[in-house]
Amino acid sequence: MKIRGMPFALAAVTSLIALTPLIATADDPPAPPPPMGVWTGSGQFGFMASQGNSVAKSANAALDMSYLENAWKHTLHLDLLYAQSAGITSAERYDGLWQTNYNINPTLYTFGALRYGHDLFDGFQYQASGTAGLGYKLFDTDAIKLSVQLGAGYMASRPELITTVGAVTYRMPLEHENYAVGTAGLDYSQKLTSSTTLSDTLLVNAGAPNTLITNTLALAVKMSKKLALSLGYNVQDNTQPPPHIKSIDTVETVNLVYSF
Numbered sequence: 001m002k003i004r005g006m007p008f009a010l011a012a013v014t015s016l017i018a019l020t021p022l023i024a025t026a027d028d029p030p031a032p033p034p035p036m037g038v039w040t041g042s043g044q045f046g047f048m049a050s051q052g053n054s055v056a057k058s059a060n061a062a063l064d065m066s067y068l069e070n071a072w073k074h075t076l077h078l079d080l081l082y083a084q085s086a087g088i089t090s091a092e093r094y095d096g097l098w099q100t101n102y103n104i105n106p107t108l109y110t111f112g113a114l115r116y117g118h119d120l121f122d123g124f125q126y127q128a129s130g131t132a133g134l135g136y137k138l139f140d141t142d143a144i145k146l147s148v149q150l151g152a153g154y155m156a157s158r159p160e161l162i163t164t165v166g167a168v169t170y171r172m173p174l175e176h177e178n179y180a181v182g183t184a185g186l187d188y189s190q191k192l193t194s195s196t197t198l199s200d201t202l203l204v205n206a207g208a209p210n211t212l213i214t215n216t217l218a219l220a221v222k223m224s225k226k227l228a229l230s231l232g233y234n235v236q237d238n239t240q241p242p243p244h245i246k247s248i249d250t251v252e253t254v255n256l257v258y259s260f
Contacts, residue, residue, distance in 0.1 A: 034068050041065035041076075044230055046255040058083035058091065060253050073101040073109075081251060092120035097203075107137045111149055113183075115205075117212075122238060123245035125158040125173060127212060129205050131183040142191070149185045154178070155207050159242045174242065181207040195222040213237040220257060228257040 034040070041064045049057040062079040076098055083091035099113040112132040118125070133151015140147075161172040183206070189199040197220045205212045218232040232253040241247050 036068050039065050039067050042257050042259040044255040044257040046253050056085040071103040075099045094118045109135045111135050123242040125160050127157040129155045144190045146188045151183045155181045177209050179207045181205045211239040226259050230255045230257045
């Protein structure tokens with residue numbers, strides 16, 4: 001389900017960072033060495049359908065993969081959201097992110113990232129960016145992982161005016177926008193129990209015409225070695241969207257997750 005207009009607060013992320021040093025101790029074991037030369041990750045899927053007085057269906061899916069080779073780390077993230085109500089598309093979003101890290105030392109790394117996003121209802125035909133910078137691992141143990149990164153890059157997007165009359169939606173593309181951005185990111189995960197993991201991922205691309213903020217908070221509970229149930233809450237905020245478009249979209253998900 002997609003809900004628009006809810007307030008976006010980064011206080012939850014700030015609280016996670018503030019609490020992490022209190023939870024982490026010197027006795028935390030180091031993270032086990034990850035496998036090298038193979039793709040690992042997880043895929044998740046959720047679906048909802050209703051019939052009767054109302055007819056609606058929605059589906060969301062995501063794929064996260066990583067590949068390690070010596071000092072290099074490559075990660076891929078893809079996600080999809082689609083919803084339909086009474087035969088009319090009410091949500092359609094595709095996002096993709098590729099990032100390559102190079103470890104300078106065990107805690108400091110450089111990164112380069114490419115992102116592409118399409119949302120049928122956020123007022124942009126597309127938003128694409130290329131960024132690079134430095135990252136730092138504040139915690140990297142088996143129980144807690146927390147890294148932050150800062151950098152700069154370039155954003156390309158195309159806004160559009162969206163007008164809906166009854167069941168008909170009219171779209172008028174505007175001029176392409178190309179501008180420099182500063183980028184900041186946070187990647188956090190913590191094992192609350194042997195079977196429960198809390199995670200949060202924040203990405204900010206800030207430019208003069210618009211700032212794009214995305215944040216995904218998730219709680220995953222393992223049902224077996226490979227399967228888990230995940231509750232997710234995603235927020236996407238375009239601070240300066242085209243006229244008559246709300247800046248904030250939120251998505252709540254319940255997904256089945258398969259790890260490989």
